[in-house]
Structures are given as C-alpha cells and as structure tokens.
Amino acid sequence: MTDICDIIAANVRHFRGMKGISQEELAHLTDLDRTYISGIERGVRNPTIRVLEKIAIALDVDICRLISGG
Numbered sequence: 001m002t003d004i005c006d007i008i009a010a011n012v013r014h015f016r017g018m019k020g021i022s023q024e025e026l027a028h029l030t031d032l033d034r035t036y037i038s039g040i041e042r043g044v045r046n047p048t049i050r051v052l053e054k055i056a057i058a059l060d061v062d063i064c065r066l067i068s069g070g
Helices: 004-019 023-030 034-042 049-059 063-067
Strands: none
Touching: 004 034, 004 049, 004 063, 023 034, 023 049, 049 063
C-alpha cells in the first residue's frame, strides 16, 4: 500500500504541472512557504486538511483528487 503522503506528493506535483506553475507560485497562491510546498511534493511533509484545501483551491481541483490514489 502506498503511503498517503506519497499519493498527495504525486498529485500535487501532477496538478501543479498541469496548471504550469512553479512551487514558488503555488506557495504564493496558498500563502505557504516554498520549502513547505517542496516538502509536500517530496512526501516528507504531512499537510493538514486546511493546507490541502488551500492547495486544491489554488490548483482549481477538488480536494478529493489530491488524496486519491488511483
């Protein structure tokens, strides 16, 4: 079974890439630090539901798509 942080990492990277924005831009849109975004995308940070909500809004995706493993 894949770790939820790894699933979130892959999904945030994917949707950020689809939107064509940098980690820096995503950090700005979410009012989070770029290093925190990097940690999420590397699967080493465990974001709260509130942080996932900010990211989902910034990426214009349903929050469920950030935590979906397949």
